[in-house]
Amino acid sequence: MIVGKVTGSIVSTRKQDNLIGNKFMIVEPISSMKGSNAQVVAIDNIGAGIGEYVLVAQGSAARIGCGMQDSPIDAAIVGIIDDIGKLEK
DSSP states (O other): OEEEEEEEEEOOSSOOGGGTTOEEEEEEEOGGGOTTOSOEEEEESSOOOTTOEEEEEETHHHHHHTTOTTSOOSEEEEEEOSOOTTSOO
């Protein structure tokens, strides 16, 4: 799981049937968790907004975390962070 900041949204009018009705957000991992990804596109079923810090699950954990085991999802916002505390921004 990574911590990141929502920096924007993605609009896709044509997509795989299992993804219809879902919102997609652009998440930039905080610098200590970037790895090789500068940004990821994550499905958002919890209502995160631009500027909020979020928890992002990736891989099979993302599909399980948003209850869409049979969907082509690689990243999902699974929590909105209230206090980022000592984590590096």
